Amino acid sequence: MVARRSLRPPQTALVLGGGSDIAAACVAALAGHGLRTAVLAARDPDAARARMAAATDRVDLVPIRWDVLDTGALDDLWSTTTQAVGTPDVVLCAVGSLGHHAGLGMSPTDVEAMARTNYAAPAAALAYVAERLAADPGDGRAMVVLSSVAGVRPRRSNFVYGSSKAGLDSFARGLGDALHGSGVRMLVVRPGFVRSRMTTGLDxxxxxxxxxxxxxxVARAVAGGRDGVLSVPPLLGPLFAVLANLPRGLWRRIAGDR
Ligand SMILES: NC(=O)c1ccc[n+]([C@@H]2O[C@H](COP(=O)([O-])OP(=O)(O)OC[C@H]3O[C@@H](n4cnc5c(N)ncnc54)[C@H](OP(=O)(O)O)[C@@H]3O)[C@@H](O)[C@H]2O)c1
Structure with a gap:
């Protein structure tokens, strides 16, 4: 991860997937660094607002009904966002779908839905947003994409989810390189297992x-003007660098059915 010059603290955010537990915690943490207003783009804006309000009362919330699969709605999303906060300082993409099974046995329809939800549709939204941030970089803006260590090496139990996260991770890193010099930086976050609504009921x-x-x-990295890849916990970075290169038989034994 590369440190950049210190920047004006982010005051405004657009959250794609505004109902996410991790996103709610990120908004609360960013409030401690000066965040004042967050636009929550969510399938269920009332639930997203309630979840976010439970995490922090320090940020004004602007919930918008939005489905990532509706790429035709991006103009409306952007127009509502800029009316509310201008060009946002931070755009956080927290859209994701795991379910309790993301491997062999999924129907073709479910495989396609997962690939679209976790990769194709967020990629379209990020490309759209990136152009607009780069056109108005202000004192520096940040895009934050919640990827996953699941994308580093596919596992037999969740290769559909993992491969779609790998696609999004690669897309975001390439987009970050394309944005280099534009004043917009890209932070790709690779958490391990996080105890959130997504993983309820899983070991x-x-x-x-x-x-x-x-x-x-995430908040420390954004406020510190950092970009690149951020593994959480940090140990997972070097650990998965090793795991990614293990012989397949050994990896299958280590990954097991998880
Ligand atoms: N939890 C983990 O272990 C973990 C680990 C690594 C990475 N991540 C990633 O972190 C991000 C946030 O996950 P989380 O743990 O906070 O889980 P979460 O609370 O389930 O958040 C995922 C969000 O994605 C939204 N979403 C799903 N499909 C959508 C669609 N078609 N249009 C708009 N929004 C949609 C969900 O909306 P609804 O509120 O309407 O359901 C939900 O708010 C995800 O990208 C996930 O892949 C999670």
Missing amino acids: PAPFATDPEVVAGA
């Missing part, structure tokens, strides 16, 4: 953590 993986821990790392 925690080793190094499981909480949304607040991910959020603290």
